[in-house]
Amino acid sequence: MQSRSLRITAYTLCSAVGDGTAATLAALRERRSGLSKNDFGPSPIDTWIGRVPGLEEQPLPAEFANWDCRNNRLAWRGLATDGFIEAAREARDRYGADRVAVVMGTSTSSIGASEEAYTRLDPDGRYPADLRRPIIHTPHSLGDFVQHALGLTGMSVTVATACSSSAKVFAQAERLIRTGLADAAIVGGVDSLCGSVLFGFNSLELVSSEQCRPFDVERRGINLGEAAGFALLEKQAPGGAWLLGYGESNDAHHMSTPHPEGVGARLALNDALRRADLRPEDIDYINLHGTASQKNDEVEAKIVADLFPTATCASSTKGWTGHTLGAAGIVEAAISLIALEHQLLPGTLNLRVPDLACGPQIQRDNVERKARHALSFSFGFGGSNCVLVFGRDR
Amino acid sequence: MSATQSAGERELAELIVTALNLEGVTPADIDPEAPLFKTGLGLDSIDALELALEISKRYGFQLRSDDENNVRIFSSLRSLAAHIATNRVTA
Amino acid sequence: MTLRVAIEGVSFWASRLPGWDIARAVILGEQAAPEAPSARPSPTLLAPTERRRAPDTVAVALEVAARACEAAGRKPSDLPSVFASTHGDLAISDYMCSTLATTPTLISPIKFHNSVHNAAAGYWSIGTGSLAPYTAISAYEYTFGAGLLEAATQAICEQRPVLYVAFDIESKGALASMAPSRGLLGAALVLTPVSKSEQQRGLILTTESVAECQPTEARSAAAPLVADNALAPCLPFFEILASSNPRTLSLALSRQTALNVQVN
Numbered sequence: 223m224q225s226r227s228l229r230i231t232a233y234t235l236c237s238a239v240g241d242g243t244a245a246t247l248a249a250l251r252e253r254r255s256g257l258s259k260n261d262f263g264p265s266p267i268d269t270w271i272g273r274v275p276g277l278e279e280q281p282l283p284a285e286f287a288n289w290d291c292r293n294n295r296l297a298w299r300g301l302a303t304d305g306f307i308e309a310a311r312e313a314r315d316r317y318g319a320d321r322v323a324v325v326m327g328t329s330t331s332s333i334g335a336s337e338e339a340y341t342r343l344d345p346d347g348r349y350p351a352d353l354r355r356p357i358i359h360t361p362h363s364l365g366d367f368v369q370h371a372l373g374l375t376g377m378s379v380t381v382a383t384a385c386s387s388s389a390k391v392f393a394q395a396e397r398l399i400r401t402g403l404a405d406a407a408i409v410g411g412v413d414s415l416c417g418s419v420l421f422g423f424n425s426l427e428l429v430s431s432e433q434c435r436p437f438d439v440e441r442r443g444i445n446l447g448e449a450a451g452f453a454l455l456e457k458q459a460p461g462g463a464w465l466l467g468y469g470e471s472n473d474a475h476h477m478s479t480p481h482p483e484g485v486g487a488r489l490a491l492n493d494a495l496r497r498a499d500l501r502p503e504d505i506d507y508i509n510l511h512g513t514a515s516q517k518n519d520e521v522e523a524k525i526v527a528d529l530f531p532t533a534t535c536a537s538s539t540k541g542w543t544g545h546t547l548g549a550a551g552i553v554e555a556a557i558s559l560i561a562l563e564h565q566l567l568p569g570t571l572n573l574r575v576p577d578l579a580c581g582p583q584i585q586r587d588n589v590e591r592k593a594r595h596a597l598s599f600s601f602g603f604g605g606s607n608c609v610l611v612f613g614r615d616r
Numbered sequence: 617m618s619a620t621q622s623a624g625e626r627e628l629a630e631l632i633v634t635a636l637n638l639e640g641v642t643p644a645d646i647d648p649e650a651p652l653f654k655t656g657l658g659l660d661s662i663d664a665l666e667l668a669l670e671i672s673k674r675y676g677f678q679l680r681s682d683d684e685n686n687v688r689i690f691s692s693l694r695s696l697a698a699h700i701a702t703n704r705v706t707a
Numbered sequence: 708m709t710l711r712v713a714i715e716g717v718s719f720w721a722s723r724l725p726g727w728d729i730a731r732a733v734i735l736g737e738q739a740a741p742e743a744p745s746a747r748p749s750p751t752l753l754a755p756t757e758r759r760r761a762p763d764t765v766a767v768a769l770e771v772a773a774r775a776c777e778a779a780g781r782k783p784s785d786l787p788s789v790f791a792s793t794h795g796d797l798a799i800s801d802y803m804c805s806t807l808a809t810t811p812t813l814i815s816p817i818k819f820h821n822s823v824h825n826a827a828a829g830y831w832s833i834g835t836g837s838l839a840p841y842t843a844i845s846a847y848e849y850t851f852g853a854g855l856l857e858a859a860t861q862a863i864c865e866q867r868p869v870l871y872v873a874f875d876i877e878s879k880g881a882l883a884s885m886a887p888s889r890g891l892l893g894a895a896l897v898l899t900p901v902s903k904s905e906q907q908r909g910l911i912l913t914t915e916s917v918a919e920c921q922p923t924e925a926r927s928a929a930a931p932l933v934a935d936n937a938l939a940p941c942l943p944f945f946e947i948l949a950s951s952n953p954r955t956l957s958l959a960l961s962r963q964t965a966l967n968v969q970v971n
Contacts, residue, residue: 382824604829
């Protein structure tokens with residue numbers, strides 16, 4: 223069975239730069255970063271983060287109290303933005319609650335709630351009463367919450383392949399729709415700041431004490447961020463951008479280091495272009511993974527320099543949002559869609575002197591020009607790679 | 617074995633074998649002058665981070681990954697044990 | 708909507724049912740389960756560097772993955788794979804939460820890089836040298852059915868055999884009260900879009916909207932041996948595979964969506 227193009231009839235995102243596509247577009251235009259000095263938790267390490275303000279004061283509505291935690295609050299913020307929840311409910315009414323699948327991506331889901339429980343164990347070593355809610359202490363917390371929040375009854379799955387999670391959801395949803403298991407799908411991803419990732423990436427010495435500088439010769443590592451993003455995929459619709467293809471692969475190399483030649487990443491790219499029936503020359507914009515880690519950026523820059531014409535614009539938007547891990551796929555898919563919709567190809571914030579591996583494709587400054595096709599690259603721990611292809615038209 | 621381990625080297629060898637769960641290696645087997653990384657014990661960069669953490673817990677001082685002397689410090693059990701002997705905070 | 712696939716290989720591993728041959732015999736009542744639990748399997752396909760870092764999740768997942776490929780006569784590196792686990796690495800989650808609560812700057816980098824839900828899939832791809840895509844999913848109590856459906860979907864969409872691996876391990880510490888799971892349990896299948904021989908069992912998968920799912924219950928002598936593991940809902944499927952008779956069972960995909968599986 224050939225993979226088929228799907229309409230993206232609604233999408234949204236919520237990150238440190240703001241809630242929704244308009245706020246994101248404005249931040250991109252104004253080159254305004256969402257990064258701030260790390261103030262997360264009682265003993266913050268010296269780094270910058272992309273923090274979404276206000277989550278502490280925004281519990282979930284009472285009917286969803288069982289799912290209440292930082293990650294699901296962020297999911298709810300995202301659903302409430304850009305009228306996404308209304309679009310999702312319309313799709314539910316149109317197709318049936320059992321015919322709209324939920325495929326969510328996350329890296330750590332609501333582990334932050336488990337972390338909090340461990341700081342407040344009772345004298346017998348048990349969870350505090352307010353956190354004795356099993357659903358928020360398991361990875362599927364996110365997929366289960368989104369399904370309930372949207373009143374859906376069909377399939378709901380959480381994909382957790384680290385930083386490629388919410389890119390791979392597009393592929394899984396396309397397969398569900400192609401085989402007729404669903405008529406439409408809510409895809410997306412949410413990851414929220416928590417001790418596990420801040421101190422975990424710190425233990426690997428991958429976090430930067432300054433604002434992250436993707437592709438810069440003096441980059442010093444990543445900044446972690448949190449975000450939510452969602453898209454509604456349908457077989458047929460009168461309007462909307464297109465998911466034209468996807469490619470998945472892995473590196474078979476190392477758990478926390480990319481393959482030096484990017485073998486897996488190239489496979490994913492080729493697979494994505496093949497499904498979309500496009501060539502590198504057809505690609506106007508690439509939203510790169512561009513974490514500002516030494517190795518990722520070097521490998522990724524080489525791939526772009528090797529395979530794309532100089533007319534292709536490529537950039538990393540991590541300088542705006544930070545690395546939102548399991549949400550990075552959907553956040554950068556949404557930014558790619560914004561780029562196509564508004565013909566604004568974002569550059570790379572904080573990039574001053576490009577790494578020697580960078581070709582002319584990698585842009586420091588924003589570019590305003592006609593753009594028809596965009597790619598989004600997501601590469602993660604465990605060597606998992608995913609490339610998505612979006613089009614304004616088909 | 618090409619050289620004998622000192623008491624400090626033996627203690628460090630035990631820490632390395634335990635912390636990195638080295639299979640089929642007993643602490644006494646580690647040649648104090650052989651390379652720890654790549655060709656020797658086959659350790660890699662994430663092992664270096666793990667080892668640095670365990671050393672900081674046991675000996676109370678931080679090994680910095682951006683220390684330009686790391687190649688020398690981590691070159692063998694002997695050189696690492698000597699660095700610990702000079703820098704340790706805890707007895 | 709109906710999906711048809713065939714099973715090329717089956718494997719199963721639990722602490723008291725260490726291997727599909729033993730599990731099948733216990734399910735069929737042909738033999739009693741061993742009294743003593745087996746030690747965790749050793750992921751021998753990994754190079755020493757990865758093997759010494761492999762946690763229990765990786766050990767049990769790689770064991771069943773390798774055995775299923777063997778049974779199918781397939782080279783592991785040729786197969787895309789779907790890894791499903793209800794809770795992922797519960798022992799590492801407990802470690803991370805405990806350490807963060809006391810000495811957060813002393814997080815072990817090795818444990819952190821093993822904490823990702825796709826650790827087993829990542830180690831598998833490194834050990835087998837497979838560049839074929841893998842995924843790693845979770846769907847709480849619906850995990851086994853969701854993974855089976857994703858593996859079947861991939862086999863049909865891409866017209867190639869797919870490895871499906873499901874596993875859960877024992878929970879530790881305070882988290883055990885929220886995510887209870889005992890022992891190690893892993894199971895794997897190689898699914899193919901077309902059956903090549905009469906001996907292969909065929910699966911016909913259909914989804915159905917229901918008022919409330921009533922999944923088929925396990926009823927063999929193997930049931931009490933894995934009942935405490937989070938992946939226990941997979942057992943009825945393997946009980947049917949153990950017998951050579953065609954049967955139908957129901958797995959849950961959500962509270963109101965059933966996955967009906969006809970095993971020929």
